[in-house]
Amino acid sequence: MTSIDTTEFVEVETGTLKFENETQQAKFELGTCMAVYKWEELATAVENSWGGANSAEKRDWICGVIIDLFAESKAVDVQLIEETLLYAMLDEFDTEVDNDSGLEIAALVMKFYKQVSEQKYDEIAQLYAKWLEKKERGVQNHHVHVQEDPNNPDVSDNEGEEEVENEAEAEDMAIDIDEPELVEHQSAELGPIVDDDGFELVQKGGRRSKSRR
Structure with missing residues (x-):
């Protein structure tokens, strides 16, 4: 990974960092949304509904929070943006x-600004x-697949690996940007997640427990 300067920042003497020019502000909002959508860890959390049924809306909310940092x-510096992203992942997706x-x-958000x-x-x-x-092709690369428990002999042979049906439904972005509407991809609720040793991972309140990479 290219070295990132966490102290990199932008500032103004008066007012805020929000662009007065509407076109510039709209482009920055779009760029921020695209950067947040590019975050694979968040994409995984959304597509597997770790934040509940409204996981997609929570991602849009995170986009808005980052935009508001500047507005x-x-x-604003890179470290502040990173901390905001990480806190949002912990609070909204556990x-x-x-x-x-x-x-x-x-760093990408700062670059776009x-x-x-x-x-x-x-x-x-x-x-x-x-x-x-990617949306038009219906690409989905972030799903957690539910595996059969190899240590449970009572499972019927007819019960194969559960299939997760994905729905692509159009939603308005929570942020009003001067670009075509973005489309969210949401997945159906997953069943129990079983690790390689056959132990079921604990999920609480319909949300996955903390996931460390």
Whole structure:
């Protein structure tokens, strides 16, 4: 991974970091959403409903929280963005992420902000185009598959691995951006998750317990 400067920041002397130009603000909001959607750990949590039935809405809420960091502050650094992402994952999805993936997404958000300030939108547009292409193909790469318990002889031979049906339903983004609407992919509720030793992982309240990578 390329070295990331956690002290990198942007600031203004007066007002907040929200762009006064509507086009710039819309592009930054889109870029922020695309960066958050790119976070694989969050995509996994959403597609497996670790945050409950409204997991997709929670992801949109996280996008809004990051956007508000800039709209309500005079200065924002990469570390603040990362901490906000990690706290949101823990609070909303009961999932603790202890790798550098949150830092990478935070750095991408900062990169997009600086590009938008220079009215450079190409990278955001490319990422958005790739997201649309992936959505149209119906690509789903983040599902946790439920495995048969090899230590339970009472399981019927007719009971194979459970299939998880995926639904792709169109939803309005929680953030009002000047781009085509994003489409959320939500999966049906998963059954028990069994590890390699045949032990069922504990899930509480319909939400997966903390997952460390």
